Amino acid sequence: MRGLPATAPELPPFRPGAFPSRVRSEWLSARLGLLLGSAVTVCFTTGLVSHLHQHPVSWLPLPADPVWAYQVSQGLHVTTGLAAIPLLAVKLWAVYPKLFAWPPATSLTALAERASIAVLAAGTGFELLTGVFNLAHLYLWPFFFPTAHYAVAWLVAGSVLLHVAVRWPAIVRGLSRRASAAVAAGAEAAGAEGAGAEAAAAAASKPAIGTEDVTPQDDEAGPSRRGVLVAAVGGAAAVVVTTVGQTFPPLRWAGLLAPRSPGAGGQRVPVNRTAGGAGVVRAAQDPAYRLVVTGPRGRSFSLADLARLPQVQAELPIACVEGWSASARWSGPRLRDVLDACGVPADATVEVTSLERHGLYASAQVPPGFARHPLTLLATGLDGAPLSLDHGYPVRLIAPNRPGVLQTKWVGSVSVQ
Amino acid sequence: MTGRIVVGAVGVTGIGVGIAEVLLNLEQTSPFGLAGWLVGVLVLDDGILMPLALGLGWLVRRVVPARARPLAQLGLVVLTGLAFVAVPFAVSPARGDQSGTLLTQPYLLNLAILATVVAAGVAVAVLVTGRAGRRDGRAVPVSPPHSG
Helix, strand or coil: CCCCCCCCCCCHHHHCCCCCCCCCCCHHHHHHHHHHHCCCCCCCHHHHHHHHHHHCCCCCCCCCCCCCHHHHEEEEEEEHHHHHHHHHHHHHHHHHHHHHCCCCCCCCHHHHHHHHHHHHHHHHHHHHHHHHHHHHHCCCCCCCHHHHHHHHHHHHHHHHHHHHHHHHHHHHHHHHHEEEEEHHHHHHHHHHCCCCCHHHHCCCCCCCCCCCCCCCCCCCCCHHHHHHHHHHHHHHHHHHHHHHHHHCHHHHHHHCCCECCCCCCHHHCCCCCHHHCCCCCHCCCCCCCCCCCCCCCCCCCCCCHHHCCCEEEEEEEEEECCEEEEEEEEEEEHHHHHHHHHHHCCCCCEEECCCCHHHHHHHECHHHHHHCCCCCHHHHHHCCCCHHHCCCCCEECCCCCCEHCCCCCCCCEEEEE | CCHHHHHHHHHHHHHHHHHHHHHHCCHHHCCCHHHHHHHHHHHHHHHHHHHHHEEEEHHHHHHCCHHHHHHHHHHHHHHHHHHHHHHHHHHHCCCCCCCCCCCCCCHHHHHHHHHHHHHHHHHHHHHHHHHHHHHHHCCCCCCCCCCC
């Protein structure tokens, strides 16, 4: 590139031998990339599912079954995101010397590649950092988290694919068995002879796989390439084991860093938004409460009216966008029985609206596949007791395979879209 | 080659979708704030965290005996990942919110417990691998220094 000095700046990271570890290599980068790419793929896919739940499109209706699908997919989303933190950290460490390669780019194509890597690194770091901050309810930004998280997820997914396309030959070399053997043979030669990695590569087959960013300055013991890989996987495993209990009850005992405990809270189900926080304490306890349903034969229902409809019990999870979930036994009339009583067409999407006047999730659309599902309830009871105020008394929506933010609490009305 | 071009084109399309999502939702994405965060993440990583990690690696090379070094570094990687999760939870003002169900644990204490467990695990592994090395009558390396 014109305008840049031919020699690197006289700064420590640009000097030969600035990065003494000899384990940085295509072998390591490719494997770390594979692990991180797998986590990102699961995270992106499950994130799309969550986005589709919250922004449904008519050409891709989501099924209401299996009832636990969102619980699993969002649990995976958060778990793989958390697991990706150590993987990303080690991957960035493995390629850090490339940041100081000189000249920074030799062509416009190379410059574009470096720019795409910057987008990839910044985007992935952004997704993981803001994701953790969101779990911690630390909102230190000027944007609306779900929208920004979704937009940057596309940037990350796109730049991952672009990176794979550009680096494909190096990835194939790094992952090939022959490359692995060559690296191992080379490294052993280096260890035996006390030589540097360049000599090791010469002892191995060509091309000099595994030496791309190796600077043979440090003969002191350090982790092997496999050791670094084990550390990355170990770090990911430790984060998963200590947090996944919020989604996966058998590991609840190990959840020392879990942001939620599924058994905590009133009626042993966690609460995100309390009745006090939503400002509905008085309205929800008003003796004159009526559930208003619009439709061809629209009418209102008192709690006694709802109790006269067939009562159903359903074991369903509350599955939060934050990854935690808790199953419970809900009871009340089916939404479809209420809709039928008002003559609402079977193919109608309905909108369930809370007594909450403000709030991002004060109302939710219920597509017909969910509204007509036999386990979708206007619940009035939880685990054999009346709903508590914080769980949505007097009536809340509970449906299968649906994010918790769409399980509207303190339901005041149901209308046809 | 065709496959690479297709994958690359899909990637560029994905990046385009991301940019479009930002631009079509200006009120919610706050593009300048978002760009600031993206640049900030790069600066945080490349300008602060990586130099810190390299400095820590330098310190380990000088302080920790050679035979224990690989396992010590493994332990540090594990602890770093745990700290990244625990610290935001520990400092969040949302702790003790009205619901009483969010961030209810003593995360710094739990991180200290986990650090103790990891350190103990590293110490035991160093002892065990050291004994195994002596039994075999060879120099100790906990793992082959540069094999892989």
